[in-house]
Amino acid sequence: YWVANLAAKTLKQIGSAQPVSSLMFAKFSPDASKVAYVSEHNIFSEDLASGKVSKLTSDGTKKLINGTFDWVYEEELDCRDGFRWSPDGKSIAYWQLDANKTRNYLMLNTTDSLYPFTVPVEYPVVGENPSRCRIGVISLNTGKTTWMKVPGDDVQHYIPRMEWAANSSELIIQQLNRRQNESKIMLCDAQKGTVKTVSAETDKAWIDAKPEAIGWDWINQGKNFLWLSEKDGWRHIYNISRSGQEKLLTKDAFDVISIEKIDEKNGLIYFMASPENATQKYLYKVALNGSGKATRVTPNDESGTHSYDISPNGKVALHYFSNSVIYPTSDVVSLPDHQKVGGNTVPRRSTIPINKPEFFRVKTVDGVTMDGWMVKPNNFDSTKKYPIVFYVYGEPASQTVTDSYGTGFNRLYIGSMANDGYIYASVENRGSPAPKGREWRKAIYHNIGSLNIRDQAMAAKEVLKRSYVDTS
Template sequence: MKLRPLVAIVGFLSTSLIFCQNKQISLDEIWNGSFRTERMQALHSLNNGKQYSVLNFNRQDGSSSIDIYDYQTLKKVETLVSSDDIKAIKGFFDYSFSADESKVVLTTNEVPVFRRSRLGEYYVYTIETKDLVKVSDNLVQEPNLSPDGTKIAYGYENNLYVKDLVSGQVEQITTDGKKNEIINGITDWVYEEEFSFVRAFDWNADSNKIAFIRFDETEVPQFSMDVYGSDLYPEQQVFKYPKAGEENSKVSLHLFDLETKILTELEVNKSYKDFYIPRLKWTNDPNVLSVQFMNRHQNELDLWMINTAKESSKLVLSEKDKAYVDVTFNLTFLKDNSFIWTSEKDGYNHIYHYSKNGDLINQITKGDWEVTDYYGFNEKKNTIYYQSTENGSINRVVYSINIKAKDKKPLTKTEGTNSADFSADYTYFINTYSSATTPPKYTLHNTKTGEVIKPIKDNDNLTEKLSNYVMSRKEFSTINVNGNDLNMWMIKPADFDASKSYPMFMFQYSGPGSQSAANRWNSANDYWYQMLAQQGIIVVCVDGRGTGFKGAEFKKVTQNELGKYEVEDQIQAAKQLGNLDYIDENRIGIWGWSYGGFMSSNALFKGNDVFKMAIAVAPVTSWRFYDTIYTERYMTTPQENPSGYDENSPINHVDKLKGDFLLIHGTGDDNVHVQNTMRMVEALIQADKQFEWMIYPDKNHGIYGGNTRLHLYKKMTDFIKKTLGTEPKGI
């Protein structure tokens, strides 16, 4: 079977260009920060539209500062606050302004809880007086200033508190919070992980009402993990984790009035009883709260407006889909409380404008491409700014368009990945650009024309450093597999000889809506792939069916069958690539992490005549072990879809194993529990299959800390070299 020629979008690799490049990338360099990129930290556009702030660190003495820069000149205007000038703190590593920018919250110390949640020590700094107020003597969660800057709300031990920054008085607004039972205003584990937010409370525009979500997780089954630590006896971490088909937290919506001190429950007349509240957000009207409700199957998303003064509610928008509806952060209210909304309802993700009552005013963007980010609305110009895949699904371009869907204009021109941060008045934007050949560059642009005004920051030093290393081009192309043109990239050894036959190592993630074949700068893994290529291995990535940014139909074809079509595509892609003269069809491997580990396991078992080896890191081995929100979104419940769960889970296909298999997991993984690997190990043992495995004590889903990452990648590298070899064979 013939493949269409591989066309490198980043240019032809000429071996004559690499004679001066003789340094080899090492694992130590990858993980010690040698290839770190310079970035603009915590960029914030000030309300005046003429200046922006960034967070600067002094690596020598550990101090930090918030510095103000002028957009037009890019010169530093002033230092707003420096840790050197504050005796009470040694330094800070994050900040956030009040709405009027009179105060700033400084983050001085944080302890991770789960992926996004933190317990921290925070201070409020008043810019004019230079007063510093500690939010709490306790480690608290999600401190959030009121719009008028006079108060700050936060979570502590599952309850909500408000501190008056003038009097210093603290008011506890909920009292029933209890670990593993009731949580007020902070999301439970599964909401945090799958709906991507932690702060489940919001201030109204007048700073006198707080709306929040209450989670009753009493009936949610609990999961326990041993924490081995260094003491004589291990400890146990116990938390509520709803696995597919099990009880979720019972969520309810509440309102606290700071003037009357009355706490009330807000209800709407939903058509379903088992539901989620994935978003809440006050409109510009201080009495009207917007809330998104979603049924458990996640194929209906309803936007409600609740008038808290009149105690009335109205369903203004309902999205329905035969598979599922994505939840986003793209709801934006304009001055008249009409709103911007993004939806896949025409088959691609696009921007829509609705009246405050939910009547469609118009569809703003349209085409067989995806809007990938919404940046904002310029009311003076009636213009919307967004990012999209209009220049190909592996690229990102920044655009402007009139709210009436006219005068669309590209604001960035360089092929690769562009993302924008606009000034408050939309006069300027700072563009972050990178590609597979260009590390991140920051440039200032004129919003009206898109023209570059000035460069701000680049990574030319890194580019110069890498010029001394043996580096290969990442060649982008498409491959027609199972009737679909799939995006892919390939990295060949720099001294590639088409007359020889090389081992091939495939990487993929493959999860719904994901993208691994993208025209952007290197991650740490990309340097690892370069290292493998230096040693004689061709590295390939193919985004199969179910991945994102090619339309809803392509993405949602895997519904109710996770692991079927994605695995078929990886197996068929490997077969077709194995037919190329320069790839040794008998030395093909595959690897992945998390969903990718689920995939690589399945590929090795079901494609045992194609893959010689596989590595699975922190894999899901049965969807019955994973959480409700993610799993049921794509699979419904195990009770409704038992065959979908069991026929595509690798734990049920261990009898097919022929090749070499390396299984890796951290025992402290609160996301994909080590239970997945333990059950897989037992199944392999009972099927009398030999394999290798590695357990990292107390490490979470990221498997990092100290020497851990280096050890992990040494382990995987040695396994690849042992099972695939690195020497090309002559033909």
């Protein structure tokens, strides 16, 4: 890492005394007088004026991890950066993971040397305990760490999210039990280490960690925050106070895909949703005070998949759009009226000459309605029969049926299936992360390998009934 002084036109290397390529997550203090970073599982602070380096933790090893995470947190909970500056710059809150009792799983590296060698990774297989986790707050003045007294077994619980609670005296954390069907939001006193639960939730299947690994959606000068929950059957936005009072803000029977922007000045929340078609995404807005219904911001004549990068003041946004037959394009729009102020012209017609995906729905014998797409061969003749190939994923991490550019492409096939006379298709089974409600997404709980396979098979049976599909 380097710090560039734009006025003096100078460069200063950070952490030059540390091993090469060992620094991670370098961040300025709020007043930009210091930079903190992680090196070899310890946290350091470096004063930019004097160059003085303070080693804030000294117990870090490959098995005692400060300021970053082990494999489970990285891979399953999307955790990488494991420390946070306090708003006043006087303290740093951080995760510490104790993997001393977690056995190594040996990975084989066959690319970085002439002979392969093993790489040990701390990995708890089924039935083994994960790493112990705790949260500490270290004072830059005293070097002392205060550990948060989070209730519950620190081995059988995860703490996937932690931030300063809109001030320098409290932290806010999300705790999940190991089965991840109990979630608690807690406020922690940074000086005393005491903890109180603000909100708690249980689910028969699982509860997701807060989607964003960094940040917290505070409103009302830090007195309240926004939270996504599926507890009423849909992923909705709630306003939660520090005392735990909750208010439902999105009352309609459809999922909030993600919160895009909180515009407190104008009393609006912008979010992504697609109430009528789970293959698409559109921008919606709702009043921050919960009054009225959510309304669509994206124009009705732009069917497909949209995304937005909204400016800090909420007045303009970079707008990205594509669908299965229109190449990705972007423009700049004003909000909330969605008027173009710059950029490209959004196409209204197909930019793909042939082999356009056709979207369809099938209802299986189990009463499950599934979305699908199909690409037919060149010069398709409905009186003839064609072999069909299905693209299957079927797990809870991704959708295959989306109205976006690239849908219908077969990257696993050399050449063109359409040119070679094949029908290429995909259907979306239950358990996919489609915005179709909690029951759809969580039907796969304890059913992976049975429910998803049956959905795919029953949908395929319906598709095979079409006269032009060769079933021989």
